[in-house]
Amino acid sequence: MNTTYPNAAQALSYLPKYITTVKFSGEYVIKDAKFYDKAGPDVYVETPYKDIHIGTALPQFIACLPDTVSKLSFAFKCTHIPEGLVVFSIDGLNNALDSVKRNITSLDLSGMSFNGVSQDKIIRLFWNITPTVKALHINCSASLLINILDVLPDTILRLDLSGIYLGRQNETYFINFLALLSPALEDLDLGSCQLNELAPEVFHTLTSGLPPKLVRLGLSNNNLFTMKTTPIKLANSLRAISASVVEVDLGENYCLSIKSDFLAVILNGFPQTVKRLRLSQSAYSSVEGISPMDGKRLAIKLSKIPSHVDTVIFSRMNFFDLSAQEFSTGLKGLPSTVHTLDFSELTWNSRPFEDLSFIFANLPPHIVAIKLCYNRLLSTNPDTFKKWLHTFAPQVREIDFSGNGFDRLLSSQFNRFSTGIPGRVIRIILDKDQFALQNDGALVAYPSTRHHQGLFKPSGAILHHKQLADFRLVITQFLKSSHLPLNAVALIFSYALESTKQESNHMEKQLAIGLISGKLPARVTTAMKQESINTALARIHSATIAQASKKDLSRCGLNRLDDVELVSALFRKTPNRTTELSLRANGFGQTRETLAFIIQVLRKIPKRVTYLDLSDNGFEDYDAEQLSELFFHLPPTVKLVSLGSEKPLSPADHIALRRYPDSYEELTVHCVDIMQKARTILDDYTKGDSRFWRTVYFHWNRHNTAEVAQIVTRIDQGLITNINDVLSELNLIEKSNDIGSLAKRISFMAKTSLVPIDDEHAEGMEMSTLTSGICGYLM
Known part of the structure; x- marks a missing residue:
């Protein structure tokens, strides 16, 4: 790579959105060079040498990568080191890492050959890693690893050391190793490190000194069960693992090939806090003296999984080289306490589609959740995708599709996939903060860079067609008509949707927040006006207790009022710290009377308010002249206004934005x-x-x-x-x-x-979607 390829670098900006990882690989460049030593007054001795480096073009290639790329991988080597004096340089790589943008959160340097590079240059390389990088994969000698760990920033949360030979290291080494790990580390992968060569007491030192916040520990492909120890001693070492660890990777250790009673002793050594266990085998070969694996033997082995494990991970595997029928037979041995199976990163191309359909159609009855992360599901046809999902066992209520690139599709493209999800699947997990539900209940890609103003807001797992935690408008009306206590209604919905305790608590809090439709009734009664005032007072009281700087008076039905002094009284009750005010979705733009009323309200806004939310009142469709007339009544202290999904702007900027040439x-x-x-x-x-x-x-x-x-x-x-x-x-x-x-x-x-959707129509879509969804799951 060199600087003569600007067009090639620019071409990277056109990478498809589903490409998240880019790898730069090749041979080191070898060039003739010379340096001069002073041998006396005006006398210099010329010394030729070979300059070995990776060029200077990497920074411009990286600069052209689209923001959708989140992982960079580098793999450069020097196959034939020339004879004579050589000087290795990694300045090009250093400059490349200095140029990475904020969207790069993962670096893979495990393919880099640092042979011949001076240690100070290598240390400087890792010292300069940008704080936005959260995941790092490296491969080096055990001695160099200690020096690298000494300079790694604490912002690295996921550290992959797989492939580094750590066998035969002594206890002192691991004491130093553990002391240098960041206390904030969440994921440590020690796969393929030949830990089976460690003395039992050294392995115990390793497992007992892990970082306090570690969530996942990778021990794959270490032949742990050949370690010169007893099952009981190995179990004791596993029992010493930090209580923070939730997931352990034992894949590629042929653990399902050892004797069943030994396996039971070892697996029961894990602390009760371990909930997820990986037992995959990417390529299966039987151990000498043990019969080849079949469905019945697999079932016996899986039955030894301890009761505190609720998720078994079969990622990156080929189903133990068993037929679909045999593998399904083996799954029947899973304890009833296991409710989730993880089939992420599978080798899909090695299996006929019919085999996969058979496996997922014949899952044990207690398996209600499936993880299919990072399986390149976009490569399937939407119709095939739909057909496949409909073959899943009927008890499956949750599917995790994270990391399959759905968030990088156009809205219309994503819709073709999302409509194939069966209605019986309640919880759909997608890439965090990248999706939402439209007013009509449709699942849509919704990146976090946009502002979402509807009732349906993303909050972790998405409840397909009915995210009850935020379906507050309909539920509030349901509460009024049912005359049931708040916690009873929350219990009904949490049972119907099989919600977790956290989701149920969130739902009950949401139900406690009163909401009133912005649709103006044909006849407004005194009781309706009082309901709007009481709802607003409850909001103000909550904000006061929470000492919040924002006062949320959205969906309080304030358009029912006709006396501006009532609203002015509400404003006077707000604490002095209030600087943000939301009047969203109060139906102020529906009639001439409500429009005249909001103009009076705007004049009463406290001078301490600097941000005002007027979204979903119909003003987002106003032209420059209409907005000029509306904003004329705002106090000058209001610096930012929201009118819709676009970012908040100053009143002047809103007007300028709508003055088209x-x-x-x-x-x-x-x-x-x-x-x-x-x-x-x-x-x-x-x-x-x-x-x-x-x-x-x-x-x-x-x-x-x-x-x-x-x-x-x-x-x-x-x-x-x-x-x-x-x-x-x-x-x-x-x-x-x-x-x-x-x-x-x-x-x-x-x-x-675009044809504007008025607030009444949007609310009608919310109502019809939620009502049908709720009825369908309560019947």
């Missing part, structure tokens, strides 16, 4: 459909992706032209076919100017291309 209309006047209009206005932004024409039009400093050009290209290639996907992709771009040309074009397209 006449050129937008002129550009699109002859466009025959929405997509042609979108393509035209975006291509005009980049001037045909031409730096020359942007310079001619004095637009040489436009930002995000590469990202916008990519979207235009994908429209031309038929990869983006609807305006919703266009706007979704544009909203993911981090804009340098919130009211700049790109922001205005996005606003113009949204304003002219």
Whole structure:
């Protein structure tokens, strides 16, 4: 790699969104070089040598990677070291690591050959690792490892040391090793380290001194059961593992090949806190003197799993080389206390699709949850995906699809997969903070960079079509009609949805928050007005107790009121620390009367309030002139306002954002459909992706032209076919100017291309979705 390939580096920015890992590999570059030693006055001796390095182009390649790439892997080696004097340099790698962006959270340096590189250069390399990197995989000598651990930042939470030879190290070594591990470490992988060569007392030292916050311990492929110790002593060493450890990896240790009574002793050595156990075998070979594995023998071995283990992990395996029928027979031996099976990172291509369907259709009745993480499920056809999921055993109520790239699909593409999830599956786990539920109950990709204003908010596991913890509007109405105590209703819903204790507690807290529909009744009674006031007072009381700086008066039905002094009295009751006020979804834009009322309310807003949320009141569809008239009544102390899913802006910026140049209309006047209009206005932004024409039009400093050009290209290639996907992709771009040309074009397209959904209709979708979902699961 060298600096003569800028086009190749730029091409990396067009990587598909489902690519999350990029690996740079190759041979070290060998060049002739010379250095000069002073041998006397004006006398220098020339010494030739071979300069071995990886070039200087890595930083520019890394700089061009899209933000969807989160892991970098480097594997450079020097196959033929030349004779004579050689000097190894890893400055290029150092510069590369200095240039990684914040989206890179994982580094794999296990493929790097550091033979010949001076130790001080290697130490400097690891010293400079950026704090945003949370996972690191390295491979080096045991002695060098100690020096590297001494300089690693404490921000590394997942450390993979698999493949480092630690066999035959003494107790002193591991005392030093453990002392250098970060106390914040959560994941430590010691796979393939030949720990079976350790003396029993040394292995005990290792297991008893693990970091206090460690959650996962990897011990795979260490032939632990050949260690020169007894099952009881090995069990005692495993019992010494830190109580914080929840998951242990015993895969590739042929643990299911040893005698059943020995296996029972060893597995029961794990502390009660260990809940997840990996017993995979990527390639199976029987141990001498033991009969080959079959379904019945597998069932006997699995029956020895201790009762405190609730999850068995079969990741990265080929089902012990058994047929689908034999493997299913083996699963029947799992204790009834095991309710989750993890089939992540499987070797899918080695098995016919029919085999996989058979296995998942014949799961034991106590298996209710399946993990299918990092299985490249996007490579399947959506129809095949749907057909496959519908073959799952009927008791399966939870599936984890994390790490399969669904969050990188366009909305319409993701919808084709998500609609294939059977309705009986209650809990769908997807990539954290990347998904939400629309007002109509549909599961959609929703990256955390966007603002989600609907009732359906992502909070960890998504309850398919009915995330009851946030379905507060309908449940509040259900409470009124049922006359049941709050905790009784929470208990009913938690039982129907098989919620965890944490989810049930969250649900009960949500139920305690009163919500009132923003839809104005045909006739507003005095009792209705009082209900709105009482709901708002309860919110203010909660905020006061919590000493919160935000006062949430959203969905209080304040549009029912007609006396502005009542609202003014509510404002006076707010504590002095209140700087944020939410009036979201109160239906202020529904009628002329409610609009006149909110204008009076805006005049009464306390001067200490600097942020105001007016979302879901209908104002998001206002043009610049309408907003000017509305914001005229705001006190000057309000610096930021929210009107919808876009980020909060100042009142002046909201108005400026909606003042569109006449050129937008002129550009699109002859466009025959929405997509042609979108393509035209975006291509005009980049001037045909031409730096020359942007310079001619004095637009040489436009930002995000590469990202916008990519979207235009994908429209031309038929990869983006609807305006919703266009706007979704544009909203993911981090804009340098919130009211700049790109922001205005996005606003113009949204304003002219999409039919606004009024608050009443959106609320109606929420109501119908929740009512049908609740009834379906309570019947």
